[in-house]
Amino acid sequence: MWVDRPGEGESIQGILLERTEEAGEFDSPLYKLRRTDDYEDETNRDGEVAGPVVLMWSNGSIDRTITHNNITPGDEVLLEGTGTYTTDIDGEDQECVNYEVFVN
Numbered sequence: 001m002w003v004d005r006p007g008e009g010e011s012i013q014g015i016l017l018e019r020t021e022e023a024g025e026f027d028s029p030l031y032k033l034r035r036t037d038d039y040e041d042e043t044n045r046d047g048e049v050a051g052p053v054v055l056m057w058s059n060g061s062i063d064r065t066i067t068h069n070n071i072t073p074g075d076e077v078l079l080e081g082t083g084t085y086t087t088d089i090d091g092e093d094q095e096c097v098n099y100e101v102f103v104n
Helices: 060-068
Strands: 011-023 028-035 053-057 076-089 092-103
Touching: 011 053, 011 060, 028 060, 060 092
Parallel strands: none
Antiparallel strands: 011 028, 011 076, 028 053, 076 092
């Protein structure tokens, strides 16, 4: 199942299962996460949160934070959209989201 990156004021939390540095047509970072937000009541036999596994396209800003902080598969992360900014992409102004990345 695919999920979108969080918008402003939104977040996604999960255990990083896999990080692909360059995937798809645009060589974008791709994350495979086991969701832990809103799934506290769903656990496996070992008592671990058993939320759904999702795929999410990342961006350079999030990926640089992930790699700079040595976040690796098995770490639980929270990605939070903390604001927006406008930038010129291919001659057009586009609204983008700022992200903060937290590790548990």
